[in-house]
């Protein structure tokens with residue numbers, strides 16, 4: 587049903603600082619699996635969509651900001667698979683390219699303000715929405731949690747399926763951007779310790795990612811690296827210059843909230859000698875390119 591996801595291309599990522607350090611990197615292009623339902627969010631929505639279908643739910647509800655990749659993927663998936671969708675948004679009504687897409691995909695939008703959005707962790711948060719949308723399936727912010735991680739095992743399968751074409755018998759480690767840690771946890775679970783997973787934190791270190799991941803998969807099989815550069819969605823000139831130079835050289839499009847920061851954090855680690863010559867890494871392009879219309 588939703589399980590026949592198109593496969594993501596895996597191709598060499600060519601950048602001068604990788605070559606200099608003798609580190610080989612392949613990039614798994616989750617941004618290319620679908621023109622609308624992009625990136626890791628597609629994998630994270632697998633289980634919620636299955637649950638909604640099995641329960642005969644008329645629709646799905648979730649929450650996010652006005653550039654949210656998660657709401658964008660949910661709205662697109664809802665339209666494609668015949669579910670209604672509702673989005674609960676942070677802050678006050680704003681007109682962004684993402685918001686216009688959500689509306690075009692038929693998502694019902696509700697603006698919660700900032701205080702209203704902060705209440706999302708309260709026990710009773712969902713009750714009025716469940717009353718308003720009876721029988722709808724509610725998804726945590728960002729598709730986080732146990733239901734989100736299950737579909738991420740397919741990311742590992744897709745990468746393995748691409749190794750032969752690269753001429754790689756195996757690889758040493760993963761590198762990817764982390765928001766809630768759900769995608770990383772999915773990789774850790776699928777790997778069962780076979781290859782370590784390195785997560786570059788797109789959010790500040792006090793956002794509880796380490797606790798989220800530990801609750802999902804325990805404390806081994808992965809490493810978290812600081813990468814947010816002053817806060818989630820903080821963008822600085824050095825980052826934008828790095829992204830522009832990387833895009834020119836590698837011909838891979840990046841955005842500044844996740845993939846650009848993750849790649850910059852990888853460069854720092856590579857230049858610090860963290861990976862021995864001959865190391866083979868898989869960098870997961872987690873998508874999110876729709877969001878950059880808001881700031882690039």
Ligand SMILES: *Cc1c(COP(=O)(O)O)cnc(C)c1O
Nearest residue numbers: 655765766767768769844872874
């Ligand atoms: C949501 C998102 C992430 C973070 O995924 P988590 O599973 O929440 O850690 C990384 N990259 C992009 C592009 C995203 O949209």
